[in-house]
Amino acid sequence: MSDAAIEIEDLVICYGDFVAVDGLNLTVPKGQLFGLLGPNGAGKTSTIRILIGQKRPTSGSIRVLGHDVLTDWQAIKPMFGYVPDRENHFDDFTGRRNLQIFADLYRVPYRRIDECLETVELLDAADVVVRGYSLGMRRKLLLARALLHKPAVLYLDEPTANLDIHSAAVVRKTLRALVAEGTTVVLTTHNMQEVEEICDRVAILCKGRLVALDTPLSLRRQHTERLVDVVLLDGSRHVFNMDIPEQRQRLAHHVQSDAVASIKTREFNFREAFLKLTGTEFT
Numbered sequence: 324m325s326d327a328a329i330e331i332e333d334l335v336i337c338y339g340d341f342v343a344v345d346g347l348n349l350t351v352p353k354g355q356l357f358g359l360l361g362p363n364g365a366g367k368t369s370t371i372r373i374l375i376g377q378k379r380p381t382s383g384s385i386r387v388l389g390h391d392v393l394t395d396w397q398a399i400k401p402m403f404g405y406v407p408d409r410e411n412h413f414d415d416f417t418g419r420r421n422l423q424i425f426a427d428l429y430r431v432p433y434r435r436i437d438e439c440l441e442t443v444e445l446l447d448a449a450d451v452v453v454r455g456y457s458l459g460m461r462r463k464l465l466l467a468r469a470l471l472h473k474p475a476v477l478y479l480d481e482p483t484a485n486l487d488i489h490s491a492a493v494v495r496k497t498l499r500a501l502v503a504e505g506t507t508v509v510l511t512t513h514n515m516q517e518v519e520e521i522c523d524r525v526a527i528l529c530k531g532r533l534v535a536l537d538t539p540l541s542l543r544r545q546h547t548e549r550l551v552d553v554v555l556l557d558g559s560r561h562v563f564n565m566d567i568p569e570q571r572q573r574l575a576h577h578v579q580s581d582a583v584a585s586i587k588t589r590e591f592n593f594r595e596a597f598l599k600l601t602g603t604e605f606t
Contacts, residue, residue, distance in 0.1 A: 325389060326352055326353055327350050327351065327352055327353065327386075328351050328352065328353040328354075328355075328387065328388060328475070328476055328507035329349070329350065329351040329374070329385070329386070329387055329476070329507070329509070330350050330351075330384075330385070330386040331347055331348060331349040331350070331370070331383070331384075331385050332348055332383055332384045332385075333346055333347075333348060333382065333383040333384070334346070334347040334348075334349075334370070334373070334380055334382075334383035334384075334385065335347075335380065335381045335382045335383050336366065336369045336370070336373065336378070336380055336381055336531075337381040342531055343364075343366045343369040343531055344366040344369050344370055344528075344531045345366075345530070345531035345532050346383075346532065347366070347370065347383070347528075347531070347532070347533055348533065349526055349533060349536070351507060351509060351524075352507075353505070353507050354502060354505050354506070354507060355502065355507060355508070355523040355524060356498060356499065356502045356508045356510070356521055356522050356523050357507070357508065357509045357510070357522065357523065357524055357525075357526070358510060358511075358512060358518050358522035358524070358525040358526070358539075359371070359509060359510065359511050359525075359526055359528070360511070360512070360518065360525055360526065360527050360528070360597070361527060361528035361529055361601065362529065362601055364530070365528040365529050365530065365531065365601070366528050366530075366531040366532075367511050367528050368480070368511065370528075371478055371480060371509075371511065373385060373392065374387065374392070374403075374478060374509070375403070375405050375478060376392070376396060376399075376400065379393065380392075380393075387399045387402065387403070387476060388402055388475060388476065390402075401429075401472065401474075402474060402475045402476055403474050403475070403476040403477065403478060404469030404470060404471075404472070404474035404476075404477045404478070405469055405477075405478045405479075406465045406466050406469045406477070406478070406479040406480065406482055407465070407480055408480040408481045408484065410461050410462070410465060412453045412461060412464060412465075413453065414452070414453050414454040415452060415453075415454060416452065416453060417449065417450050417451060417452055417453065418440065418445055418448055418449050418450075418451060418453055418456070418460075418464050418467075419436060419440070419449040419450055421453060421464065421468065422436045422439065422440070422464075422467060422468055422471060423436060425468050425471055426471055429471055429472040431471050431472050435471055436449075436471070437449070439467040439468075439470045439471055440467055442467065442470065442497055443463040443464070443466050443467045443493060443494075443497060444463065444493055445460060445463055445464060445467060448460060458485060458486065459486045459487050459489075459490030460490075462482070462483075462486055462490065462494070463490060463493065463494065466479075466482065466494060466497065470501075474506070475505075475506060475507065476506070476507045476508075476509070477498075477501065477506055477507070477508045477509070478509050478510070479498075479508065479509070479510040479511070480510070480511050481510075481511055481512055481513065482494050482498070482510055482512070483495065483512070483514060483517060484512075484513070484514075491517075495517065495520065495521050498510070498521060499521055502523070510522075515597070518539050519539045519540070519543075522538075522539055523538065524536070524537065524538055525537065525538070525539050525542060527542075527597065527600055527601065529600065529601040534600050534601065535600050542600075548564055548566060549564065549565035549566055549588075549589075550562055550563070550564055550565070550588075550589045551563045551565060551574060551586060551587070551588050551589070552586070552587045552588075552589065553574065553577065553583055553585070553586050553587075554583075554584045554585045554586075555577060555582050555583060555584060556582050556583070556584050557582075558584075561577075
């Protein structure tokens with residue numbers, strides 16, 4: 324059996340004459356937390372829509388856990404969960420009643436509801452009407468709903484956007500725990516810290532094409548300039564690029580001459596790596 328949870332080959336997605344995704348090839352191994360990143364219009368949301376069955380590809384193929392999305396959708400549908408970027412709760416029902424509706428659809432026993440609510444720290448608010456939930460509580464309820472049927476693959480669109488620090492931490496902890504249990508998680512996010520904290524691998528899209536695929540650490544090492552800020556004893560300030568031999572030699576000369584008052588290396592910056600790869604600021 325394949326070790327891939329998702330296999331995308333030559334995917335093209337068009338909206339009329341506009342090409343949103345242009346020949347995407349991508350494999351997501353089982354049991355990884357995979358980040359799908361890109362500026363607005365990069366094609367990441369369109370790709371997610373194909374994966375959750377909201378749109379058909381213009382051309383190319385996608386397999387999820389060995390099943391083709393076009394010919395074997397009924398087999399795929401029970402295997403994944405989805406947390407959208409917009410809420411669609413029944414506001415006049417309690418959190419528990421919201422999950423009961425979906426538990427019935429998934430044919431999941433009601434005891435599973437309390438397990439999911441406890442996972443996202445909502446068990447104490449289970450019988451509170453959702454209209455009274457905070458933004459963080461509402462987002463966590465979406466995650467609890469997606470986990471009801473214990474999906475093998477979980478898709479999330481901006482799962483921690485606009486959340487308070489504690490709620491975001493709960494979501495991230497939950498996702499890492501799921502991956503540790505063997506679940507494959509694919510998320511889109513604009514949070515650079517989140518990418519570096521929880522993603523095993525990252526695919527960066529730009530104008531519908533894949534421009535980078537690696538771990539967050541490797542990407543920032545490869546695509547961020549290694550700069551050193553130096554203040555000399557005469558008060559002058561300098562920046563030396565360690566990737567340029569001549570500048571390394573100049574810095575070494577200042578150090579050997581005991582002319583350096585202070586020296587500070589800059590940390591690798593994933594945001595700068597993203598900007599270099601896409602030509603677009605991550606906002």
